[in-house]
Amino acid sequence: MNTAIAKILEALRQNDISAEEAEKRIISFYHGDLGFADIDLRRQARTAYPEVVYCAGKTLEQSLSIMKKMREHNLPVFATRASKELAEQAAAVFGEAVYHELSGTLSIGELYAEDGREGLVVVAAAGTSDLRAAWEAARTAEFFGSNVRMINDIGVAGIHRLFNRLDEIRAARAIVACAGMEGALASVIAGLVSVPVIALPTSVGYGASFGGLSALLGMLTSCAPGISVVNIDNGFGAGYQANLINRVKSNAV
Amino acid sequence: MNTAIAKILEALRQNDISAEEAEKRIISFYHGDLGFADIDLRRQARTAYPEVVYCAGKTLEQSLSIMKKMREHNLPVFATRASKELAEQAAAVFGEAVYHELSGTLSIGELYAEDGREGLVVVAAAGTSDLRAAWEAARTAEFFGSNVRMINDIGVAGIHRLFNRLDEIRAARAIVACAGMEGALASVIAGLVSVPVIALPTSVGYGASFGGLSALLGMLTSCAPGISVVNIDNGFGAGYQANLINRVKSNAV
Amino acid sequence: MNTAIAKILEALRQNDISAEEAEKRIISFYHGDLGFADIDLRRQARTAYPEVVYCAGKTLEQSLSIMKKMREHNLPVFATRASKELAEQAAAVFGEAVYHELSGTLSIGELYAEDGREGLVVVAAAGTSDLRAAWEAARTAEFFGSNVRMINDIGVAGIHRLFNRLDEIRAARAIVACAGMEGALASVIAGLVSVPVIALPTSVGYGASFGGLSALLGMLTSCAPGISVVNIDNGFGAGYQANLINRVKSNAV
Amino acid sequence: MNTAIAKILEALRQNDISAEEAEKRIISFYHGDLGFADIDLRRQARTAYPEVVYCAGKTLEQSLSIMKKMREHNLPVFATRASKELAEQAAAVFGEAVYHELSGTLSIGELYAEDGREGLVVVAAAGTSDLRAAWEAARTAEFFGSNVRMINDIGVAGIHRLFNRLDEIRAARAIVACAGMEGALASVIAGLVSVPVIALPTSVGYGASFGGLSALLGMLTSCAPGISVVNIDNGFGAGYQANLINRVKSNAV
């Protein structure tokens, strides 16, 4: 039974509020219960996680004003595709902004302090050129509450490198496999572990890579079970999903 | 320190085995440790899950002989894209075969008895035509150890239907969102829950659906975080991944 | 019976004009009746709407000289994809130019004064990045005779935002649903209203968005009836069509 | 003010109902107001139009049982992609079924009697091979309340044929332009009329037609304003949208 509505009704029955007021509160509440409320105030309460600021295609002003509004409500800010210039302005305004240039991620305040993080997410990257996406995933998973280990340069062309790191990989509760070109890293890892692999295709490559299409198709059609895929270069989406998996029992009702 | 190798070396030092024998055992062991072993005997021990039989593109004889070999090693069998004819022959040979015609899944023996299953996976399907893929996901997740609830006919064209089932959906630790055409179901669900959504695009549709491409692209580019995607019509992959997520703490080392 | 031709024939019979002159006039008229006439003078008379100036791929000089020619014939000018520089030059030349920078639309003179507009077109945009296209649609519909309301930031990832604005949306006689990425906004709206929805896909997104292809395909294959689609980023086309719908009884013969 | 909720609250205040009952009624009502109700009973009330039965990918039994349920609630049935066999069974069950074989449309009961239809929708088809889609559009528009005129064989390769029918075309309040191959018919018509054109690409053609892709792209990129497009071969969608346009003032609140 929905106790918030019950309280409104009780107030009505006791004539503390008018029928009009009761109707208005019920409608307002109902929207809230479905999430019909102001983003900034309610999303974190509703889904455990606050809104994320995607800075691409926004002006510096737009990005900063969203951040300000969130900070006014004491919400921690996590922003992706943030430019160095934005980071500098944010630092000037908020003081505490933490910027990670390679991945273009910016955080102001913390959702989870370091000791509040749990489990382990491994982000495995095929090569140096995949690092922007990989670090976006790593930073995202960390912000939203996971311990994260980055393992780089384990592309399948020299598969021994992957085997050398296998124990570290197997320690994870969720793995992000990040690769461009043919994207075979996801298939090989998924064949060696028993936890979910989030495949993160990157646009690294040229010619028949077609901007990441080859990696994307390869990951979608992998012969190994235990893989699901996010959009090309979507490090945020991969890290967010890996964190959800890592914390699935903590978050689930 | 690797105690298995230590034991071999100790046996060698005590002359219980020859150097040749020691070398052979070491090599064999090493392969085993990486998973270098016979599939049927070792995969379940290695990844907690036995091999799955994908029947499409195999003759009845090929499928049956793989099943027989697995049963000889006391492994439970789970087969996908199984025809009714194969199911009948399997029933004749193994007696205990359980066939689910709509999804084309066939199981012989159980990996988890009903009371060994844990958590909840919800499989949400947009419409009747998506049910083959959806049920393949549901049956897979159940075989590999999840309680499963199927929720059908909640496509976004009449979004009230989805809201009517929201409590049931929110009870899950992992959700499979199965839809063809524009595949918007995944976006809408992911905006309303705080657990991972596995998007399962189907080839339902015609014209610009291009065999499921529209749903696939839509799911990959979703504006909602918390979604990862499997191949078109790959109910098995979706169910397998959802189960891995649901059981992630149980399975993880 | 075609009275214009009748008049020519009468003039001929009365020897007011020669047979050669009559033939020439008939040919000339006939072309006119099919629209065989100078664009600037006849299009507005023929289809109720004057030519629109699409500035992309034209030089400043070309755009300005078309505008001048139209103004000489007392036609109101509506231009799309106009740069700020063009707007400034137009203001210098015509004085009365109204420029809307975000959408790149420029108008000189009015086709409909504010009180001549009728009905209501709602332009619903999923997010901030979709606003260029959305405002192009809004400005177009307004110029061609509709009252317009813009509703922004109601993407399906937080579907409560859309419900909060539902009454406003339902007040329209035609709705433009503008979204990038998976473009699910069109499906969700169409399931909730009973007027035509013009789906306007945008190139917002990256990776598998393929420049707006994902939104386009999603909108074309929507599971909801009552949707038709315009080209990617074609705000003008969407606003023009929405206005035609809104005014369909006023315009139709 | 929402009087239905007011009534519930009044009943509560007068102790005619308990607080629990009031809460339940409010929740139930609210869902209904958004459309949260049983499809069959509520959709027609909500959007003016009942559910349509899309028979492709459904068994005869599935299609028939949906039809039965709708008839039990006195709803008129409109079904698309219906086979002749289904039509015969429907005729046996419902008696009054009207089947149009070329378009595969089947109706049982009427939404609008002939004299309740209004306005005019013209369905213009380029050639004989486009007639399945064109007639699906025509039958749909008629069922949902429009007078419809079909004009066939006016493809642009012999453009005089289109001009011969121009007066008939111009009498419409909405036009469906149906063509395969290069789909140029939509552009040419839209340049000659001042009402909305719904472009309906068909899969007619071979080679570089790529199953209707050439017509679809051509229609989306038309140089003429006043066109919006539906999915390839989606006659139902085109006819439904044309009818919505034709009746826009009658339907709009």
Place this chain on the structure above:
Amino acid sequence: MNTAIAKILEALRQNDISAEEAEKRIISFYHGDLGFADIDLRRQARTAYPEVVYCAGKTLEQSLSIMKKMREHNLPVFATRASKELAEQAAAVFGEAVYHELSGTLSIGELYAEDGREGLVVVAAAGTSDLRAAWEAARTAEFFGSNVRMINDIGVAGIHRLFNRLDEIRAARAIVACAGMEGALASVIAGLVSVPVIALPTSVGYGASFGGLSALLGMLTSCAPGISVVNIDNGFGAGYQANLINRVKSNAV
């Protein structure tokens, strides 16, 4: 009988040349007969037309040195995709260079003097943005020996404009129909004439134009016979082919 070889053999028999010399001449001749010769010297003799210089992707130096080599052999030069800078340098070097900036074509010397041209090629362009490609076609056809008439701004969205110019169009022996977006101009023209139409798709458009793909597919799948198509933006190819057609009897053996 091949008289050139006969002459060599005769010279051998008369001991005017040695056997080695005879063999060398025969080999050399044979290559020549197949076209095995220096490009600059032989192509014009072989196919009636000299090599054309495609300047895109060549440095100014490379382009100029090819031109110099051709001029040394008294060959007229025709160059496409030539920059203004190249034109200026060519003018400095060769004096007589004629540059057409809009189309980026440059000629040095003449293949045909004006009174040597024959027949008529019409180049019909849909709109202003198509003019670069259209003028490249026009200039090419003229250089290689055709009289050319350019007709602009006759896109099908206002089809009366095309009819106004129909007599001029029908005077041609070959027509280039140049259009972007949906490219319908080619279909409409081909339905009205009885000479070959060379369809020249341009990359004009955005979104679903996909860089000219929509026009290309539309022209390839045209419902009108008498059309063949060249590559997107390939004005040179269209003009060259139109000229070959116009002069087919003059050139053919």
Place this chain on the structure above:
Amino acid sequence: MNTAIAKILEALRQNDISAEEAEKRIISFYHGDLGFADIDLRRQARTAYPEVVYCAGKTLEQSLSIMKKMREHNLPVFATRASKELAEQAAAVFGEAVYHELSGTLSIGELYAEDGREGLVVVAAAGTSDLRAAWEAARTAEFFGSNVRMINDIGVAGIHRLFNRLDEIRAARAIVACAGMEGALASVIAGLVSVPVIALPTSVGYGASFGGLSALLGMLTSCAPGISVVNIDNGFGAGYQANLINRVKSNAV
């Protein structure tokens, strides 16, 4: 001056006809002049060529009834994609039907008797599998008035075969180059001749041929000038265009 209109006007002036009659005749004539007339009777007069019957997607009855109508007006019939069954029925009805099974072409009556044909069209096919399309081209060109020579099995993998036939190829006024797979035949031929080459891509091939796409793209992007392309497998279009070219001076006004 348009003498037909002059005659009508003269008849009016002399009161032989009424003004109403004159107006009606003028309108009717004008339509005719633009081609506004019945297809069967006027097309041959207008463009020198009668309508062609494309039998794919038409029932036997539809095809036969079109043929009958044409024969009643003494028009010769040329039909493509005709089945053997249709050919047999046509033979029964018309007696004189000539069927070419490999190409699926059927003719009834002649447009040009053998001695009325002129010039030479060569149809060059890469291999046996290309023959359906190639013969469709050959039969079309012949019906519409060209002498035709078919040269088969000269694919570029054994380029000597092409050189062996070079003299025959060079005798043509227009050449159809018909090939699937990579379609290189068109490039090689165009480099060796000085008449127009119509490239006819076929769907011969598998895998990355993508139903003829590889040949189509290859032909469109050929490095040789003097090529234009028709749709995949469109033998009719290629033969029709080659004939137009071959007869360009005879047909042109």
Place this chain on the structure above:
Amino acid sequence: MNTAIAKILEALRQNDISAEEAEKRIISFYHGDLGFADIDLRRQARTAYPEVVYCAGKTLEQSLSIMKKMREHNLPVFATRASKELAEQAAAVFGEAVYHELSGTLSIGELYAEDGREGLVVVAAAGTSDLRAAWEAARTAEFFGSNVRMINDIGVAGIHRLFNRLDEIRAARAIVACAGMEGALASVIAGLVSVPVIALPTSVGYGASFGGLSALLGMLTSCAPGISVVNIDNGFGAGYQANLINRVKSNAV
């Protein structure tokens, strides 16, 4: 110096042959030297290998008559995509036909007896469904002179299986890596060997495999050097190329 021509010239000088005869012989010879000769008789002499018969798209009669012609000239026959029915007829005609049903290859006579084969080609296949293409490759390489070893079921999802066979793979001078779906096998193998890998993508898979496109793109964009790729399902091409590589020093001049 070309001695064959020298001999002809010498014969001429000594009047053993006429000038006409000499010219004819020279032309004939020259064609032959470039390969200008009858396929059946000359190809084997020219390139060391006879023509291969590709039976798809040929009638039984066509295939058999080509085989007969080759046998008359004592050429061994190798045919691909041969049906069982063709094999039976070939056996009836030629007696010695050897048919391999799984791969659809048929040979009559031998190009190399078993002891004439040299080196080793390994054909590595990812799974059972890839065997048709893999065996086509194996049989082709064997016919054209290589010893061949087939290694199956070593897909990367269980990479230990590949390592178990690594010594066998490394013994090859050329390796065919045959896989569908994501095709990662080629990358992994190429990272472990130092001989050329011919990647053979297959159409095995569904959904986003797009008929082998995912494997094709993955192989083309492999991060490992030492890979080149053939067409989807083109086992013949892969085996032929692997054999050329294996025998490169034996064949090269």
Place this chain on the structure above:
Amino acid sequence: MNTAIAKILEALRQNDISAEEAEKRIISFYHGDLGFADIDLRRQARTAYPEVVYCAGKTLEQSLSIMKKMREHNLPVFATRASKELAEQAAAVFGEAVYHELSGTLSIGELYAEDGREGLVVVAAAGTSDLRAAWEAARTAEFFGSNVRMINDIGVAGIHRLFNRLDEIRAARAIVACAGMEGALASVIAGLVSVPVIALPTSVGYGASFGGLSALLGMLTSCAPGISVVNIDNGFGAGYQANLINRVKSNAV
């Protein structure tokens, strides 16, 4: 028998090393034998070839530091896609750097001195614009141990040029055929030689070349056997593979 392991075991048995040391050496060795070792030190020993530095997407610093590490271990460096700026810095650091600007290749030290190279690789390029890719192939093959001859400007549009160079081409043990646009060069060459052809498609072209797709598809679907294909513009891959082929017997065990 694996003698390295045997030696370790012998050392253990003789108590020269402890069991812990033996285990560590065995594990270390085993990794090495599979390639489980540091890239820089072991790859050359393992596959005969050192790592190659792909500079695109790496900073100058990253590229230089990889080069330094390799030079510290006395490994020769070969780098592709190197900018002029990188080359200058490398020259400053290493002194001996050899830069080839057109191809963007940079080498420091030699893998094979000139007299250590063997065989012949021919790189055949269709035109000037293909030279970047072609020279990348040539420089790669040379660095890794082949004699290389570059043959340019032999595109099929003037096929005599190819025949003029045929003897030179036929002298190779492996051929790289490099072309953009329709890529027909590979087919024509493969039909004239008996050694493997590596087809190297380039992105040269515009419009329907789609960034090299037309050449890629053409080469994959070639009608000539003996062709395998690398990624678009992947000169390195083509040269590497051609060198492997050329040296196949030298490298193979």
